Amino acid sequence: MPAFTHDFPFDPSYGHTLDDLLAVPAPRAPTDFAAFWRARHEAARATVTTPVVGPVEEVRDGVRVHGVTYTSVGGVRLGGWLVLPETGPAAHGFVVGHGYGGRDEPGPDLPLPLPRSAALLPCVRGMGSRGRHPGIPAEADAHVLHDIGSRDTYVIGDCAADLWCAASALLELVPELGGGGTGEPPRLGYLGESFGGGLGALALPWDDRFAAAQLTVPTFGNHPLRLTLPCTGSGESVRAHHRAHPEVTDVLRYFDAATAATHLRVPTLTASALFDPAVPPPGQFAVHNALAGPRELHVLDAGHFAHEGTERETKALREARGTFFGKHLT
Incomplete structure (x- = not known):
């Protein structure tokens, strides 16, 4: 296990060895878990998205980047970025999720894992400069609690x-x-990190348009365990809310990324960290351990924590991601 100097009032490894982490299970699912998510997916697939592409905003790394807007469920209009090959048709496509806090630019998600790829990098509702929506908080601590009183x-x-x-x-x-x-x-x-990793685990099992996924330090894994673990991320807000409203446990059962992973059968590469103050590693590994299909694990020394090896780990993960999608999307 890595040894990092830090000033957190808790141990971001939570006393777990790698062997411990590889044994963290998914919680038991509600009996109608799959039916709940399939119904939501059907409603989304029936949505007319009416995408509109803006002018080129930048050209780099062999791609053109455009602004884009589209309609999601409930008639909510969202924005993001459409990435297209600089020349020629696209051979591969990606949806790229973002971390909690959203995105204000395409950022380090470019270059994409494979050449000649197109991608849509959305800002989900409430998050990032192009996902703002009236009534939905933009701050992660409040966003994660928005309308949490009901699964619907x-x-x-x-x-x-x-x-x-x-x-x-x-x-x-x-x-x-x-x-x-x-x-x-x-x-x-699909590519998703942290918040985007957890959302990917929840969304992908029900959508046969996705053939492979890469989830980095995914959140929302094993909520019953997460509720016992202090952290600096959005999970701490959920823990505080749970103390005042223990009945929220019944809602969280339907939004557990590890439970959803038991239905995720496409090849999935998970990058999970041994030390992470924002997303407790036991929850990250619970997602990987529960995956129902072909799975690969890329172990990171740390997530959400800058250290001497961060640049090396980022480069190694980028290379692993390219190799992974090269096997499963080409």
């Missing part, structure tokens, strides 16, 4: 739908990604 209103469910609608918008804008008239579903990849 909790904002996290709608954020997962924002990813499904982003995929629909991408396929409408880049028709060469849509199966090529073969009758086969598209073969999209």
